[in-house]
Amino acid sequence: MAVHAHPDDESSKGAATMARYAAEGADVLVVTCTGGERGSVLNPALDTPETAENMSDIRRIEMDRAREILGVNQSWLGFVDSGWPDGDPRPPLPEGCFGLTPLDESVPRLVRLMREFRPHVVITYDEKGGYPHPDHVMCHTVSMAAYEASGDPDQYPDQGEPWQPLKLYYHMNMSRRRLEAIDALLVERGRDRVYDEWIANWGDRPDTYSRITTRVPCADYFEQRDDALRAHATQIDPYGRWFAAPLEIQKEAWPTEDFELASAVFEAPVPEDDLFAGVRDYLDSQSTEVTA
Numbered sequence: 001m002a003v004h005a006h007p008d009d010e011s012s013k014g015a016a017t018m019a020r021y022a023a024e025g026a027d028v029l030v031v032t033c034t035g036g037e038r039g040s041v042l043n044p045a046l047d048t049p050e051t052a053e054n055m056s057d058i059r060r061i062e063m064d065r066a067r068e069i070l071g072v073n074q075s076w077l078g079f080v081d082s083g084w085p086d087g088d089p090r091p092p093l094p095e096g097c098f099g100l101t102p103l104d105e106s107v108p109r110l111v112r113l114m115r116e117f118r119p120h121v122v123i124t125y126d127e128k129g130g131y132p133h134p135d136h137v138m139c140h141t142v143s144m145a146a147y148e149a150s151g152d153p154d155q156y157p158d159q160g161e162p163w164q165p166l167k168l169y170y171h172m173n174m175s176r177r178r179l180e181a182i183d184a185l186l187v188e189r190g191r192d193r194v195y196d197e198w199i200a201n202w203g204d205r206p207d208t209y210s211r212i213t214t215r216v217p218c219a220d221y222f223e224q225r226d227d228a229l230r231a232h233a234t235q236i237d238p239y240g241r242w243f244a245a246p247l248e249i250q251k252e253a254w255p256t257e258d259f260e261l262a263s264a265v266f267e268a269p270v271p272e273d274d275l276f277a278g279v280r281d282y283l284d285s286q287s288t289e290v291t292a
């Protein structure tokens with residue numbers, strides 16, 4: 001189960017990993033907390049009044065297409081996009097949005113989905129939301145609370161039979177080390193550099209590379225990832241930096257998507273290269289205990 005803030009986040013974070021696991025037979029469920037109603041149109045070709053008027057419907061259609069491309073299932077949590085609070089000082093969040101929704105309203109909805117879908121592994125954003133959009137930060141908070149509550153029979157007893165996920169991960173795919181590796185290979189091959197400005201503007205933000213515990217090989221699924229992202233046509237500039245580095249360079253320089261293991265109910269040695277590492281052994285040991 002991958003919990004995301006908006007439709008399109010599932011295609012820009014961990015998409016190749018999900019496509020790989022789905023292709024290998026895992027049941028993969030994307031949970032999308034909001035409808036993305038307040039997303040900005042980032043594709044100049046689609047930035048029209050019609051798009052703005054029908055944003056909510058358009059984003060559902062885009063999400064359906066991306067879900068099909070990735071081969072995963074998807075559920076809406078049903079909250080309303082907070083929008084990016086633009087300005088200095090930041091304006092207050094709009095009434096009724098996800099960023100302002102009390103946890104006792106949002107957490108039980110995710111607990112119910114966890115108890116229905118019964119995931120072994122949950123993926124969400126880190127404590128900063130991966131980036132400081134209020135919906136991303138809230139997505140982290142709600143995911144953590146649901147992960148803690150789902151297996152506890154005393155919490156939300158009316159939301160289904162308790163189910164404890166076994167591992168919880170944060171996305172860690174945007175490391176500086178990854179950008180530098182791709183940049184170095186572009187230079188080595190005499191190709192145009194595409195990340196040099198990004199790297200130069202990194203400033204004193206720490207590199208998330210040191211937090212990575214888990215690198216999942218998924219280069220064979222980068223095309224699917226990019227196709228899914230392009231399906232969110234209003235949200236992505238097809239000529240922008242998401243697609244700037246040639247795929248063959250990305251595949252060679254950095255053939256993985258990366259995660260931080262944030263919690264596990266059993267001892268999980270890291271580094272590892274599989275989100276499900278140890279899960280089968282753990283389940284076998286549990287069933288032996290029951291039958292013994």
Ligand SMILES: [Zn+2]
Nearest residue numbers: 005006009133
């Ligand atoms: Zn988002």
